[in-house]
Amino acid sequence: MDGDEELAAVMSERRQLLNVAYRLLGSLADAEDVVQETYARWYGLAERERAAVAAPGAWLTTVAGRICLDQLRSARARRERYVGEWLPEPVPGDAGWFGGEADPADRVTLDESVSMAFLVVLDAMTPAERVAFVLHDVFRYSFAEVAAIVGRTPAACRQLAFSARRRLQREVAPPPPADRRAGLVREFKRAWEARDIDALLGLLDPAASLVADGGGRAEAILQPVEGGGVIAEGVVRIAGLTPDMVLLEQLVNGQPGLVAQVDGVTVTVFSFGFTGDRISHIWAMRNPDKLGPWLEAPTP
Numbered sequence: 001m002d003g004d005e006e007l008a009a010v011m012s013e014r015r016q017l018l019n020v021a022y023r024l025l026g027s028l029a030d031a032e033d034v035v036q037e038t039y040a041r042w043y044g045l046a047e048r049e050r051a052a053v054a055a056p057g058a059w060l061t062t063v064a065g066r067i068c069l070d071q072l073r074s075a076r077a078r079r080e081r082y083v084g085e086w087l088p089e090p091v092p093g094d095a096g097w098f099g100g101e102a103d104p105a106d107r108v109t110l111d112e113s114v115s116m117a118f119l120v121v122l123d124a125m126t127p128a129e130r131v132a133f134v135l136h137d138v139f140r141y142s143f144a145e146v147a148a149i150v151g152r153t154p155a156a157c158r159q160l161a162f163s164a165r166r167r168l169q170r171e172v173a174p175p176p177p178a179d180r181r182a183g184l185v186r187e188f189k190r191a192w193e194a195r196d197i198d199a200l201l202g203l204l205d206p207a208a209s210l211v212a213d214g215g216g217r218a219e220a221i222l223q224p225v226e227g228g229g230v231i232a233e234g235v236v237r238i239a240g241l242t243p244d245m246v247l248l249e250q251l252v253n254g255q256p257g258l259v260a261q262v263d264g265v266t267v268t269v270f271s272f273g274f275t276g277d278r279i280s281h282i283w284a285m286r287n288p289d290k291l292g293p294w295l296e297a298p299t300p
Helices: 003-011 014-025 028-044 047-051 056-080 116-123 127-138 143-150 154-171 178-194 197-203 228-241 292-296
Strands: 204-213 246-252 255-262 265-275 278-285
Touching (some): 014 028, 014 056, 028 056, 028 292, 056 143, 116 278, 127 154, 178 197, 178 228, 178 255, 178 265, 178 278, 197 204, 197 228, 204 228, 246 265, 265 292
Antiparallel strands (some): 246 255, 265 278
């Protein structure tokens, strides 16, 4: 193929690479860096080396996967220095989350595999488990292809994916229907705004948990909050302390969520997990370093 055809073929893989890297790293900014580095390595090859690659898309995914695996391994040490709890970076669920002029190829495809509940469990896996599971179960790469990235045998990668799958089945409860999820979040918003602690208690699972990520850059509770009653009391207290805060219903990682704004600026993004017909998990992102797309997105 000529240069223009090669460029078009290679750049058409960008969306796939971004989707893979985001699921592997839980960070949109890091995923974009991985994609950039992957393309830099491609164009760092001699022309004859690029011409010898039979499947550029597979080559790019292999390189991106290896870069992600290296980052996941080094992230363990970085997390030890992180202030408070670390959460994956939430992404908006509307078409304009990169701004009106965004290239559609720059948008992460939103489905259950990028729900915050899913990403939080992925983050607890070993790097090899996460890579094997995401590439095989989410993106349908063969275990032979996964083995080339992880550096283990296909049989070992099959076992890694199996272990990851069992963990997800154990820790992520089947959610209620989409309309019920949206209804629960809407009722939670109304109860928060009304400071109605009884309504909040009725919406929250008694064993509910709340995790906030401020990263040392914004005020946030440093430890998970356990118990629906404790969370309800905290929500009512926050409502009293922040009368100017506005809550907006928006999709967060493809799921119903809330965005808190003060003077039109996003300060917190809330993601929710569900057990049965109640809210069982709340993840609050307050670290401004992880709110970039939300600061750019237009206010409804």
